[in-house]
Amino acid sequence: MRLDDVEQITLIDRLSFSMPWPESAFRYELTSNPGSLLWVAEADLAEGPRVIGSIVVWMILDEAHIATIAVHPDYRRRGVSKQLLAVALRQAIQQGATLATLEVRAGNLAAQALYRRFRFEIVGRRSRYYRDNNEDAIIMTVRLNQPAAPGQSYLEWLESGGYANASQDSSGSAIVLKGGAS
Ligand SMILES: CC(C)(COP(=O)(O)OP(=O)(O)OC[C@H]1O[C@@H](n2cnc3c(N)ncnc32)[C@H](O)[C@@H]1OP(=O)(O)O)[C@@H](O)C(=O)NCCC(=O)NCCS
Secondary structure (H helix, E strand, C coil), X not given: CCHHXXXXXXXXXXXXXXXXXXXXXXXXXXXXXXXXXXXXXXXXXXXXXXXXEEEEEEEECCEXXXXXXXXXXXXXXXXXXXXXXXXXXXXXXXXXXCEEEEEEECCCHHHHHHHHHCCCEEEEEECCCCCCCCCCEEEEEEECCCCCECCECHXXXXXXXXXXXXXXXXXXXXXXXXXXXX
């Protein structure tokens, strides 16, 4: 993620959330939060690259907290968020994360399905957490230092694409991931 990308990321956020992050929040993560991992997905279009999704992960000691992830509505269900989550979790593990956590709206079944693909499980609930409609937050976690499949560490499972759906992913235009630590 680069400062040039922030305008498009903010637009995608507005299309994706009832309480989107302001542009200044992405700028802060990019320029001033050393514990932030930020990635964008770009579609490689004939007219040039276009930012179509992003993820921000906060590294807090050995915990990777998924702060936000969103994909442009025109590019959903093509495996973009799976690629974003995979690259960010891989980097988090390489930086010492042993646990990943997140909060998700109780009614956001699409996102919960995404996280379940990555072996996240529900571990708690925060009542009336979201201020706009008093919706509950579901807390989900996955241990990154335990096997994800028999004889396979979580990192090995990630790198083997264990979360993917071979019949659907990578359809359409090529997706390029760009980012890393802030
Ligand atoms: C949630 C979101 C990031 C998913 O992005 P995406 O690129 O469309 O997701 P993918 O194509 O990578 O799909 C990943 C998995 O998520 C699940 N999923 C995604 N969209 C879904 C939907 N509409 N209904 C059910 N499951 C869905 C599926 O399990 C899917 O895997 P599969 O296609 O192999 O079955 C996207 O819908 C979005 O930006 N939503 C608004 C923002 C948001 O809710 N962010 C999460 C906040 S906690």
